[in-house]
Amino acid sequence: MNIFSFMYLCAMRVRDAQKIELVHAATLTLVARIGLVGLTIPMIAKEAGVAAGTIYIYFKNKEDLILEVYKEVKKRFRSKVFSDYSPEKPIKETFRKMWDNLLSYSVSNYQEQIFLQQFNISPYIREKETLSFTKQVLNPLLEVIHAGQKQDLIKNDPESLILQLLFGFANQLAPLIHENPGMLSKDFTATTFGYFWDAVKK
Numbered sequence: 423m424n425i426f427s428f429m430y431l432c433a434m435r436v437r438d439a440q441k442i443e444l445v446h447a448a449t450l451t452l453v454a455r456i457g458l459v460g461l462t463i464p465m466i467a468k469e470a471g472v473a474a475g476t477i478y479i480y481f482k483n484k485e486d487l488i489l490e491v492y493k494e495v496k497k498r499f500r501s502k503v504f505s506d507y508s509p510e511k512p513i514k515e516t517f518r519k520m521w522d523n524l525l526s527y528s529v530s531n532y533q534e535q536i537f538l539q540q541f542n543i544s545p546y547i548r549e550k551e552t553l554s555f556t557k558q559v560l561n562p563l564l565e566v567i568h569a570g571q572k573q574d575l576i577k578n579d580p581e582s583l584i585l586q587l588l589f590g591f592a593n594q595l596a597p598l599i600h601e602n603p604g605m606l607s608k609d610f611t612a613t614t615f616g617y618f619w620d621a622v623k624k
Contacts (some may be wrong), residue, residue, distance in 0.1 A: 442480055444470040449491050450533040458488070458540040473552070489552065492541050495534045502527045504562040513570040514619065520563060520613045524588070526598035529606060535596050542589075576621045576622050584622050591618055 448470035452461055463484055467474040481487040503523045507516065528535045546552055557564070567584055570576030576584070595614060599605045 438480075441470075441472055441476060445477055445480070445487065446491050446494060449487065450495075450537050454533045458537075458544055461488075463487075485546070488541070488546060489549075491537065492546065492552070493555060495537055496556065498531070498534065499527060499538070500559045500562075502531075507562040507566075509565060509569065513573060513575050514567045514623075516566050516568065517524060517570075517619065518574055518615050520566070521588075521592075521618060522563060522611050524592050525595065525599065525606060525611055525614070528592050529599045529603065532600050534595070539593055563588075574624060577609060577624055579622075588618065 445466060448466050449461070452465055452469055456465075461484065463477055464474050466487070467477055468479075477487065481490065503520060506519050507521065511519075541547060547556070563585070567579065569578060571578060591614070
């Protein structure tokens with residue numbers, strides 16, 4: 423391969439990555455606007471400014487696209503919400519930092535937050551591959567919960583209700599803060615975390 427062929431292939435990869443990014447962004451925008459159920463490939467193509475056939479070059483179908491967007495969003499979610507995670511830190515302190523990061527993520531990445539809410543009530547979430555991937559992403563949080571239970575600081579939770587409580591509470595707060603960004607203060611995060619901690623501690 424000569425230098426010109428190499429440069430051409432590199433340029434193609436860049437353009438491909440840009441198109442995929444446009445498609446992902448369009449998907450998030452449309453899910454926030456109309457929801458996941460009514461979404462179609464032609465809608466996404468129009469929003470992204472690409473031909474519908476272009477999308478099928480990269481994705482088998484709508485389901486394949488939605489699953490890939492979910493994985494990309496969850497990777498960003500993990501990098502932001504669990505960025506300061508260390509198993510050596512005290513349980514309550516670790517939970518508090520995760521809570522602060524979760525609220526910040528939910529507001530600054532509002533379209534992604536809506537996408538995750540829609541995805542989590544869809545049939546996609548029950549697929550075996552999705553469940554395995556989601557568990558891997560949430561592993562830092564699961565480790566904290568299990569460590570807290572071993573230390574007799576957190577209630578036993580065989581039904582995984584702590585996860586439902588954590589994300590359900592954050593999902594309810596996200597639109598409120600999105601409409602009123604000034605709410606996201608240190609006092610607000612401390613107060614809301616206090617409600618959560620009181621519900622899960624022994």
